[in-house]
């Protein structure tokens with residue numbers, strides 16, 4: 671069942687068009703990977719979905735409601751959350767207080783009824799033993815877990831993750847993919863991941879969307895997408911990166 675749909679979305683920055691006539695749907699409960707070369711428009715697309723940007727033309731519909739003109743906090747109130755490539759944390763407080771801040775914000779915009787218990791979030795993000803750790807002392811993987819935990823604490827139905835694997839080593843990628851898988855399995859939350867690491871994306875995603883020069887190229891299962899001749903060509907002849 672389609673949870674979010676974009677129809678003919680165009681995003682114009684002055685004379686520059688970053689997204690052109692993009693249409694596709696996100697299915698409830700899926701892990702959707704979004705890939706494409708540098709500058710393809712992936713982050714712009716994510717922001718058009720989460721409210722960081724409002725599409726110049728076209729529409730974004732979530733759970734049957736047209737949210738095209740809604741700002742980020744209004745979309746968060748409807749259950750749309752986002753995590754960023756560089757973890758945005760409250761670094762002067764503890765891990766637990768970061769999650770609490772997410773929950774307080776979620777209560778404000780979304781209401782307490784949508785709560786995911788903090789103990790479940792701590793378990794899923796594997797932060798149970800780090801509740802009192804000052805966020806400033808956390809390593810990169812832990813910071814990514816905290817950011818995901820804080821996003822979960824707002825009680826979302828869908829989370830958009832911008833390059834969640836950026837900066838992680840091979841072992842950390844395996845660990846964080848497992849966390850993301852558990853979040854989807856245990857909470858049924860839809861996850862949309864913008865990611866350059868297409869091999870990792872192929873392991874975790876149900877479907878992968880490829881965009882190039884702001885335009886739709888393909889949306890299908892990883893096996894079909896990453897073996898498609900046109901997609902391979904877009905990636906300069908390489909079938910997979912790291």
Ligand SMILES: Nc1ncnc2c1ncn2[C@@H]1O[C@H](COP(=O)(O)OP(=O)(O)OP(=O)(O)O)[C@@H](O)[C@H]1O
Nearest residue numbers: 683686687688706707708709710711712713714715
């Ligand atoms: N606020 C803005 N004003 C003008 N141009 C912008 C703005 N934001 C993005 N762009 C341009 O839009 C295009 C798409 O950028 P975007 O960051 O969405 O690409 P991307 O696929 O996420 O790239 P990368 O993989 O390098 O992160 C780029 O050419 C970028 O320079």
